Amino acid sequence: MxxxxxxxxxxxxxxxxxxxxxxxxxxxxxxxxxxxxxxxxxxxxxxxxxxxxxxxxxxxxxxxxxETEPHHIVIYFDGGFDLTTKASGLGCVIYYEQSGKAYRLRKNAFIEGLASNNEAEYAALHLCLQELELLNVHHVPVRIIGDSRVVINHLTEEWPVMEQGLTGWADRIETKMKDLGIQPEYELVSRKANGEADRLAAQALNGIEITATIQIEKESK
Structure with a gap:
C-alpha cells in the first residue's frame, strides 16, 4: 500500500x-x-x-x-484467442511478498467456448483473481497490469461496456474483487511489457500447461 x-x-x-x-x-x-x-x-x-x-x-x-499474509501484490494477465479453433489461452503472473520473502507465481490455462480475444483477456484476469483467492489474499491493494485496452478501460470506467458477453465478465470480476476486499490499481502497458503473461497464454494454446511458484530476490525498498 x-x-x-x-x-x-x-x-x-x-x-x-x-x-x-x-x-x-x-x-x-x-x-x-x-x-x-x-x-x-x-x-x-x-x-x-x-x-x-x-x-x-x-x-x-x-x-x-x-507480515505473514501475501502483500505488495502485482499481477500481469493476458489472453490469447485462436479464431480458427475458437480456443483460448490464458496467462497469469503474480508477484507478491509474504513473511519477509518475495515470490512469483506463474499459471496458464487452455479453455474453449469463448467468442473473442477480449473475452479471453477477461478470462485471464479472472484466472488471476482465482489464484489470489487460493493464496488467501484479502483486503489489500493489488496492481493489475495488462495490455488489453478494452479490459483496463472498461474496469476503470473510461469506456462503457457495450458487448453483452463482456458485461458478464466485468460483473464477475468486480464481484470477485469485492468479495476478496481487493483495492485494484490498474495499469495499461504495451504488449512487450506484458511479455511474461503473453508467453504463458501462447504456451497454453500450444498445449503446454504451467503452474509454478518460486522464491525470487526481494527488491530493496
Whole structure:
C-alpha cells in the first residue's frame, strides 16, 4: 500500500502542516518515526489513495498484520484467442511478498467456448483473481497490469461496456474483487511489457500447461 505522510511541525509557537509524496507504507512509517524523534512534530498521519486517514498506531498494526499474509501484490494477465479453433489461452503472473520473502507465481490455462480475444483477456484476469483467492489474499491493494485496452478501460470506467458477453465478465470480476476486499490499481502497458503473461497464454494454446511458484530476490525498498 502507498500512502502520503502528513505531519504538523511546531517550533516557537509556530505550526505548519507538511505533506510528503506518495510512498510505500513501510517507508512512510520510517519517515514518521524519524519525524517524531525530532521532538518538533505535533501530529503525524497517513493518507491512502482512498483518502482514508491512518494514525501511527493504526499503521503499525496494519503492517504487523500483513507480515505473514501475501502483500505488495502485482499481477500481469493476458489472453490469447485462436479464431480458427475458437480456443483460448490464458496467462497469469503474480508477484507478491509474504513473511519477509518475495515470490512469483506463474499459471496458464487452455479453455474453449469463448467468442473473442477480449473475452479471453477477461478470462485471464479472472484466472488471476482465482489464484489470489487460493493464496488467501484479502483486503489489500493489488496492481493489475495488462495490455488489453478494452479490459483496463472498461474496469476503470473510461469506456462503457457495450458487448453483452463482456458485461458478464466485468460483473464477475468486480464481484470477485469485492468479495476478496481487493483495492485494484490498474495499469495499461504495451504488449512487450506484458511479455511474461503473453508467453504463458501462447504456451497454453500450444498445449503446454504451467503452474509454478518460486522464491525470487526481494527488491530493496
Amino acid at each position: 502507498k500512502v502520503i505522510v502528513e505531519w504538523t511541525y511546531k517550533s516557537k509557537g509556530t505550526e505548519m502542516i507538511f505533506r510528503s509524496d506518495e510512498v510505500l507504507a513501510e517507508q512512510a512509517m520510517r519517515i514518521a518515526e524519524d519525524l517524531e524523534r525530532t521532538g518538533r512534530t505535533k501530529q503525524v498521519q497517513f493518507i491512502d489513495r482512498f483518502d482514508s486517514s491512518w494514525t501511527v498506531k493504526e499503521m503499525k498494526s496494519y503492517l504487523k498484520g500483513i
